[in-house]
Amino acid sequence: MFKWIMPALLVVACLFAVYLLANDLPAKPESEDAGLAEGQELLKITATSAGYKFDQAEYHVKAGTNYKIKFSNKLGVHGAGIEAAGLELSADKPEADYTFPESDKGKTIELHCTIMCGQGHSTMKSTIVVE
Template sequence: MQKWIMFVVFIFASLLSVYLIIFSLPEKPKDETEGLPEGVTLMKVVASNDFVFDKPEYRVKAGETVRLVLQNKSGIHGIEIAEFGINLQGDKLQQDVTFDKPGTYEIKCSVACGIGHDTMKSVLVVE
């Protein structure tokens, strides 16, 4: 009798394991650069409700065409780089830009997102 119960438990555990393996595996990461036009690089900025961007500094080369993409990890945010006339928010969350002026530029949140909004800043370095 005990062997039969152990056999049933073993079969159940095996079926549960197969189910979890098949249906609970995380999705493969997507190549976000796939489909970009030739000569265009991706600069992804991730914003969160911790009132920070994912990096304190972003670097690009002068003259390089960049697809600037904003991803809101949590909350609703925007990015503004005033010197280049960039303001991504709402339905417009990406823009192709050629950064032609070397220097250091401030990236700030352009959507009033809460009490930490004024400190939500990063830096773009165009080399």
């Protein structure tokens, strides 16, 4: 009696699948290096709430090289401050361009959280090693 229901549902499902494939595909992700000026390098700093840490204990940079510094949070509200460079990054200002001067070669610069993010705030630190 209702033999036509299954073929009709199959046709509707196929049409819906074709529609989704044609119209709602997500955009191809952009490379994080896209938009960098020639000779510029990317320095990614990510703050995690697990243990109040940055994603790396040490970040290595080259003196005299221009960097686009990108900051992001995985969870929570954090900031990243590099006092020696006069930089303060947060969710409101997640990017900055900076060239570590040749005079900083061989130095270790402190990176710390600039937003009072919780009880582990005072220990949320990392270092930037200028090579």
